[in-house]
Amino acid sequence: MFTRREKNECGLEPVTLKLMEEMLAGNRRALARLMSMVEDDGDEAHALLAAIHPYTGKAHIIGVTGAPGTGKSTLVNELAQVYRRQDITVGIVAVDPTSPFSGGALLGDRIRMRELSGDPGIFIRSMASRGSLGGLACATDDVIKLLDAAGYKRVIVETVGAGQTEVEIARTAHTTIVLEVPGLGDDIQAIKAGLLEIADILVVNKADKAGADTTVTILQAMLDLNSTAASVAAHHTPSPPAAGSEEAGSSSSALAVAWRSPIIKTVAIDGTGAEELVAAIEAHAAFLRETGLFRLKEKRRAEAELRRMLSHALISRFLDQMPPDTLSKIVERIVSREIAPYTAVEELLSGAGSC
């Protein structure tokens, strides 16, 4: 198998190989076309992702999440400008899982980001789920890999909201930033324990508005509470991983056990706090590398991806060997309450085993 790939330069179609070479040489048009290819998720996309794999693993991936209206896009814009002043290249992926067909909600972001788009050191990609809600997390992952292979040193992934997809996309990131704004304290549901748990850095944006300090105080109290809960949990967990510190961290996740998530106040609209935020991101990046947690994160991510791909491949291979109407016949029987789904799976598997 490897021989074939080596001979054929990774088994890519000549046109894809050419695009890949152009992309690696810094061609933005080639990068954009390859992004569309991986979004379409065909066989050629898989071969491409295999071919670029050796060029990936260099970018630091930053996830930015928070409820609508917290100012994520503006803040991402400011972060990118700080990085560009340091001559560091930036890829931006704006993900909106709730716009499956129009993508219209991102229009505002695109307008705001236009000022960045003349800079060859920045590449911006907007992603909506375009009808297929299932594949967005995967497609985002693949677009990040392309930006990484294309040499962008920091990739910022901006996700809307607080749902499971956003949390999953944030878990792809090496450093996750969660945005809050003053005044959310009047709704008990607005500040989510689950979001705090994934935050490596907390940002209180619109910090010039009334109530900013109260929001910081509330968040700090919630962080301390989580930290206590994590300490308690650690006593009940057999052999927690060593993390370079005896002290319990700010999160119940073993990955963050020695990192205390800072809370940073920003006013994204005028850039206040953006440099401090970049410094915090870089401190977290250094922390991950020094403690070996970076490699652990990469392993977890690789394993999750491998399992996802494997289960995809297994079900395709399995259904391919069945008569084409197998699935629809069984579905009919399930809906008629003739057979339960779990029993149907057992039946399918035992049938396949006997042939």
Place this chain on the structure above:
Amino acid sequence: MFTRREKNECGLEPVTLKLMEEMLAGNRRALARLMSMVEDDGDEAHALLAAIHPYTGKAHIIGVTGAPGTGKSTLVNELAQVYRRQDITVGIVAVDPTSPFSGGALLGDRIRMRELSGDPGIFIRSMASRGSLGGLACATDDVIKLLDAAGYKRVIVETVGAGQTEVEIARTAHTTIVLEVPGLGDDIQAIKAGLLEIADILVVNKADKAGADTTVTILQAMLDLNSTAASVAAHHTPSPPAAGSEEAGSSSSALAVAWRSPIIKTVAIDGTGAEELVAAIEAHAAFLRETGLFRLKEKRRAEAELRRMLSHALISRFLDQMPPDTLSKIVERIVSREIAPYTAVEELLSGAGSC
């Protein structure tokens, strides 16, 4: 296989079988214990779900979603009371994907719902993802099946937020209600096209506040826009399903092609609009049954579940036949950029094929 199951009364442990019989006879404690069992997702849970399958398919499932602070819990409370006045039993499932470990955000809901809990015609279950973000949609599905089997005629599923999980959970519902509140119009991102797409009924809650009529107008305009987009799309789609009407519907989904999503104003806190909303839900339920779309929805849902279970079973079976460190060795090679994930999958599959 069926013979074994018939002999052993579905292959259940005696204690589970007893609980199931008690649950079917209306015992709430048994229902609660079986819910915990399906949430834990072991082999016995699978056997239980297979055993209750013949008793399911009678409940009408209502999804309620919307951003934090829109008043979902209060509205669900009011809906339940309207149904109870009509002597219709109601199961309520409150899902919070963003509280993986504390579940604390649902405390407020529980307090509000306490007034309902003395009524044997109502059963309330709160669900948080409890550390495992992956399985929440499945666990919710299974808890709904138990409520259905236990004889609750309407099951209301309340989900927080606007992420992919919420959308997926809403897709499980027969009738999906999306909540908005006045004043969200100042943020372009607050009203989501994706949420409009899944809404069978739109609710503007807190309709006594300023701006309610403006919100209704904006939502109506967005619905009309989607409707136009759907008409255009329909012209490019080969053989759209018949839907009892020539008119393009309010959604681009084929399932809703002849349904015009109504917009209903409510003040959940004092019950205003709750009866009208129940009437709209029942009208939608009747529409689904009359057009045959109900069965189509059930088929899609069954197929998705079957595929999910099958891919689960296939990957377990596949990995069981491998040496235990196969996966971790490959992950190590992926992280070292020695091999790409897609190539690793090919290697695994070809290796498995040769033995």
